[in-house]
Amino acid sequence: MTKRPSPPRYHLAGLWQRGAPLTRRQLLRASAIGAAGLALPSCTSRAPALVDAGLPPPAPRPPAPPALPVDLASCRPIADVNAPAPSFLADDFSRPHEVLWKLDEHFANHGRPPPPREQVGLVIVGGGMSGLGLAWLLRDLQPMVLEQAPRFGGNSKGERWQGIEYSMGAAYFVDTDPDEELRRKFYTPLGLDKAWRLVGDDPVVTSDHLQYRFWEGSTDKMRARDFAKAKTWFIDVLRHHYPDIPWAPGGHLDEAALAALDSKSMKEELEEKLGTALHPHVATLCDHYAWSTFLCGWGEISAAAFLCSFVAEFDGVVVLPGGNAFAAERLLEQTAAAVPPTNLRPSTLVIRVAQAADGVDVTALGPDGAPYTVRAKACVMACPKFVAKKLLVDLPAAQRAAMERIKYRSYVVANALIEAPLNVDAYDVYLLGSAAPGADLQAESTRQGITDVVLGHWAKHGDPKYSVLTLYRPYPYEGARAALFDPASFARVKAELEAQLPGILSLFKLKPEQVRELRVARWGHPINLSLKGQIADGTWAAARAPIGDRVFFCEQDNWPAPCIETSFLCALETEKAVRTALSG
Ligand SMILES: Cc1cc2nc3c(=O)[nH]c(=O)nc-3n(C[C@H](O)[C@H](O)[C@H](O)COP(=O)(O)OP(=O)(O)OC[C@H]3O[C@@H](n4cnc5c(N)ncnc54)[C@H](O)[C@@H]3O)c2cc1C
Incomplete structure (x- = not known):
C-alpha cells in the first residue's frame, strides 16, 4: 500500500509528461511486471483536442454549493471580488500580533482567564485545511472549531471574479488512484474527484520564450543527455527509494534510511548522484522548486522532503476551481451541515490552552474582543507551532525548544484580473531564466521575483472573455517578514510585481x-521550512508529540512536508487518537 506523497505548489507533472499521466502506483506495478513498464508516458504527442480548440476544454462544472447559515456564509474560503483591494489581502495579523505577542501584558491588564462558560467534547484551534479536515472526520462528535481569521481555509483561500474561481495560496495536489486512502477518505466523499482537472503539459520560460519538453533538453539541446539522466534518476527514486513523509512503518524507506536522506541537502544529494551531469537548468529548477514549495534554497532543504514532493508529481497533478480553497469549502459546508452552527467560530482568536483536572480549558477572544473559556475533554492544536507554543501553558520545555527550531518564511501571491481571453495550453508556467543557482539566496530571489505563473482560470473558466494570472513570489530567505510587515511595503511590493x-x-x-x-x-x-537534519535530530517528532492524552497537534508543520496531503494524513492520525482519548 503506497502512502500519499506530499506536494505543493511548483508542480512538475507537465514538465515530466505529456498525455495521460502514469501514477506512481502504476509505475510500481509496471516495474513488477517487466521492462516495458519502465517507460515513461510518451513525451511527444500533445493532446490534439486541446490544440485544435485553442482553449482548454471546459472543466466539468461542480454542483452549486449548499447554503450555509447566514453568519457562516460570509466566512467561506472563497470570497467574491466586490471592490478593488487597497492593501494586502490574506493574512491580517494586526490582532494576533497585538495580543499573542504580548500575552503576559494582556493577562496583566485584563486579569486571569475567565472560568469556563461552555463544556464540549472537542475544541479544534485553527480552521485551515488541517483543522477543517479533522473537524469533518470527527463531525459525529460535534467538534467546536475556533479560527482567528474572519474566513476559514487558512492558506487555502481563494476569490471569485467574473465566474472564475482562483487561488490566493495553495493551488494543487497530486492525483491518486481510486483505492488510495486519501481518495477514499477525503477526495471522493467530498466530491473533489468530480470537480478537479488533471494537469497535462506545462512549459518553462527561458530567454523570454515558452519552452515545452524540458526533460528532453529543449532549453539546451546540446546537453539533452544530461536532462535525460536527471529524469532517469528522479524516476528511480520514485520507483525504488521513495521517501514517504509523513513517515509510518511500511513505507518505502525504513526510518534510518529516511533519516540518512534527511541529513543531506538536495544540493548535496544531486551533486553526489548526478555529478558533472547536473545541468545548470536542472539545478535552477530544483532550487526554484525549493523556494516556491518550501521557502528555502536547495542548499538548505532536506533531500528527503524535497524528493517526497518533487518526484511525487509524476503521479499527475490535479487542480480544483479556486485551487485547494475548493476542498476547504467542501469541508466547511459538510461540517456545518453536521454540527450546530455556533460550533464553527470565525474571528475567534485562541489566547490560552491549559490542562484542567477533567479536560482542557481553551480561552479565546470572540469577534467582539471579549474573552471566554470553553472546557473541552480534548483539544487539537491545528494552528502553527509558532502560535501553539505561545498558547500552551503546560508545554514541556523540550517540546517548546523543538517548536522553536522550526522556522517559517513569507510568501506573496498576486492575482492579475484580465479583461481578455487567454488561449495558452498550460496550467503553471515556470520562469526559469538561465542562470545556475547562486550562493546568495536573498540576492537571487530578489533578482528572480516571481518564480511561476498559474493560469488561475484553468480549472474553471467562467466567462471566457476574462482570465486570471496567479503570480507566485516566494521569499526564501530570513528577514523578508519584517520588511513585508512594514506598512509601506504594500506599495513597494505591488510596484515590484507590476514591474x-x-x-x-x-x-x-x-x-x-x-x-x-x-x-x-x-x-x-x-x-514551515523543511530544513535538512530535522527529521534525523528528532525536531519534528518532539514538536508534534501529544501532551497528556488531552492535547494533540494536527497541522502541516507536524512534518517537513507543508501541503494538503500532510494536513489530511495528520487529520486521519489525529482522528484515531482523539476517538481513543474521548472514549477512555
Ligand atoms: C502561497 C502558498 C502556496 C501553497 N501551495 C500549495 C499547493 O499548491 N498545494 C498544497 O498542497 N499546499 C500548498 N501550500 C501549503 C498549504 O499551507 C497547505 O496545503 C495547507 O493549506 C495547510 O493547512 P493547515 O491547516 O495545516 O495550516 P494553515 O493553513 O496555516 O491553517 C492554520 C489555521 O490556524 C489559524 N490560527 C492560527 N493561530 C490561531 C489562534 N491563535 N486561534 C485560532 N486560530 C488560529 C490560522 O488563522 C489558520 O487558519 C501553499 C501555501 C502557501 C502559503
Missing part, C-alpha cells in the same frame, strides 16, 4: 492595459 508583469503578459500575448487589477495577498509565516 515584472509586462514581461509575463507578453508571454501570453496580453497587454498591461488589459489588466483590470492586481490583487496582492501577503502570507507572513505560512510555511
